[in-house]
Amino acid sequence: MLxxxxxxxxxxxxxxxxxxxxxxxxxxxxxxxxxxxxILSHAYKLVRANKGAPGIDGIxxxxxxxxxxxxxxxxxxxxEELRNKEYKPMPVRRVYIPKPDGSKRPLGIPTIKxxxxxxxxxxxxxxxxxxxxxxxxxxxxxxxxxxxxxxxxSLQLRSGKxxxxxxxxxxxxxxxxxxxxxxxxxxxxxxxxxxxxxKMWLKAPVVEEGEDGKKRYKGxxxxxxxxxxxxxxxxxxxxxxxxxxxxxxxxxxxxGARLIRYADDFVVLCESNTERILRGIKAVLNSLELELNEExxxxxxxxxxxxxxxxxxxxxxxSVRTGxxxxxxxxxxxxxxxxxxxxxxxxxxxxxxxxTEVVIRKLNEVVRGWVGYFRYGSCSRDMAxxxxxxxxxxxxxxxxxxxxxxxxxxxxxxxxLYENLGLYKIPTTAPYKTPVKADxxx
Numbered sequence: 185m186l187x188x189x190x191x192x193x194x195x196x197x198x199x200x201x202x203x204x205x206x207x208x209x210x211x212x213x214x215x216x217x218x219x220x221x222x223i224l225s226h227a228y229k230l231v232r233a234n235k236g237a238p239g240i241d242g243i244x245x246x247x248x249x250x251x252x253x254x255x256x257x258x259x260x261x262x263x264e265e266l267r268n269k270e271y272k273p274m275p276v277r278r279v280y281i282p283k284p285d286g287s288k289r290p291l292g293i294p295t296i297k298x299x300x301x302x303x304x305x306x307x308x309x310x311x312x313x314x315x316x317x318x319x320x321x322x323x324x325x326x327x328x329x330x331x332x333x334x335x336x337x338s339l340q341l342r343s344g345k346x347x348x349x350x351x352x353x354x355x356x357x358x359x360x361x362x363x364x365x366x367x368x369x370x371x372x373x374x375x376x377x378x379x380x381x382x383k384m385w386l387k388a389p390v391v392e393e394g395e396d397g398k399k400r401y402k403g404x405x406x407x408x409x410x411x412x413x414x415x416x417x418x419x420x421x422x423x424x425x426x427x428x429x430x431x432x433x434x435x436x437x438x439x440g441a442r443l444i445r446y447a448d449d450f451v452v453l454c455e456s457n458t459e460r461i462l463r464g465i466k467a468v469l470n471s472l473e474l475e476l477n478e479e480x481x482x483x484x485x486x487x488x489x490x491x492x493x494x495x496x497x498x499x500x501x502x503s504v505r506t507g508x509x510x511x512x513x514x515x516x517x518x519x520x521x522x523x524x525x526x527x528x529x530x531x532x533x534x535x536x537x538x539x540t541e542v543v544i545r546k547l548n549e550v551v552r553g554w555v556g557y558f559r560y561g562s563c564s565r566d567m568a569x570x571x572x573x574x575x576x577x578x579x580x581x582x583x584x585x586x587x588x589x590x591x592x593x594x595x596x597x598x599x600x601l602y603e604n605l606g607l608y609k610i611p612t613t614a615p616y617k618t619p620v621k622a623d624x625x626x
Contacts, residue, residue, distance in 0.1 A: 200315050203313075210370075212374045214373065215375050218381075219262070223304050228258075230303050231296065237279075239293050243296055262300060274295045274297075276292040276389070276390050277292070277393075278392045291409075292390060303413045306414055306417055313372065314326065318428060320430070324417070330557065336442070337444055346485060348451055348498075353448045353476060364473065365422050366379065382414070426472075486498060497513070499512045520566060531581035540605065544606060547574070548608040555608075561614060567612045571612060578605075
């Protein structure tokens with residue numbers, strides 16, 4: 185995790201405090217901060233740390249840093265374009281990535297330059313909107329994560345809110361109306377140059393490459409592309425209308441219903457009145473020109489029916505030992521199946537020609553990232569099973585690669601996998617978590 189330089193942190197603190205103290209204050213003179221050398225440099229480092237594929241221009245980080253002047257000269261050119269108001273974003277390259285259910289999710293990939301400028305803008309404006317965001321929102325926010333959202337779910341279940349509205353917004357990132365989104369941004373920011381940048385990114389054409397190799401350009405009149413650095417912040421700004429309405433109408437206090445949102449995924453844990461609350465949600469979303477996916481949105485009593493949220497299966501079970509009810513939260517079957525497919529693909533016979541260290545490195549990256557997210561709740565049994573599966577797949581891979589006979593663990597014992605090859609060792613116990621309070625804070 186990259187540490188934010190103190191000078192930038194100080195700017196962010198001042199912007200946050202001003203926004204927090206004056207709810208109606210609208211900010212201007214922000215644009216010159218975007219092309220500050222320290223902010224552009226930090227933005228570049230953050231974008232580089234996120235890795236990611238090149239955009240439509242094909243420029244890579246290695247290409248930027250491999251020429252005379254390298255990163256510094258590259259950032260100086262961006263600063264000059266911004267200062268002279270000559271910067272214009274390039275079209276967004278669209279690719280499709282597989283989802284656990286077999287479908288594909290569109291992902292927009294801006295160029296590195298556009299990602300750097302978006303990150304610089306995000307660094308400057310995010311603290312302003314953070315001051316307005318509610319405690320029930322956990323996705324893509326500083327010092328907030330999915331585990332905190334799950335802590336909140338667990339807390340609500342323990343307090344008796346066992347009726348759950350499991351909501352799904354239809355194609356959220358693709359359907360956000362640009363003008364309504366920009367008007368919400370403009371409630372806090374009146375710097376016309378910042379607003380112009382955001383509008384240009386929203387309107388940037390999307391480029392898809394067909395099977396025939398030809399590029400097709402599509403206009404962009406609504407939505408914010410998944411994959412853009414600024415997109416998660418804009419998505420949170422838009423759905424903050426729902427969060428704020430919830431607070432203003434005191435839905436939690438009056439009806440005993442807790443809204444827990446992670447970007448466009450949200451659940452509502454209720455004591456009762458689920459149909460009434462669902463009607464209210466639909467009314468707010470309708471005003472935002474958004475719709476719930478009726479097929480995927482459901483009401484469940486978690487004592488009788490498990491729900492899935494953020495990749496976790498959630499249920500309320502009774503302890504055999506104590507007789508008390510407790511929330512049982514574990515990785516869903518779908519995500520377990522998906523990670524096994526990835527492990528199997530990397531250890532397939534088609535990769536036998538690759539050096540072993542390359543295969544192990546790729547496995548470690550994939551598995552460590554997955555475990556970092558899903559090592560939560562009652563995951564010990566699933567982690568132990570996944571650990572055994574990973575070991576067996578690597579042992580089978582090595583036997584095939586070196587044409588060895590015999591059982592995998594006999595030819596390549598476990599200590600060889602971990603000590604000699606450096607395979608990531610999956611922990612089989614969940615870490616201790618500090619419960620959140622009723623407002624979502626630790």
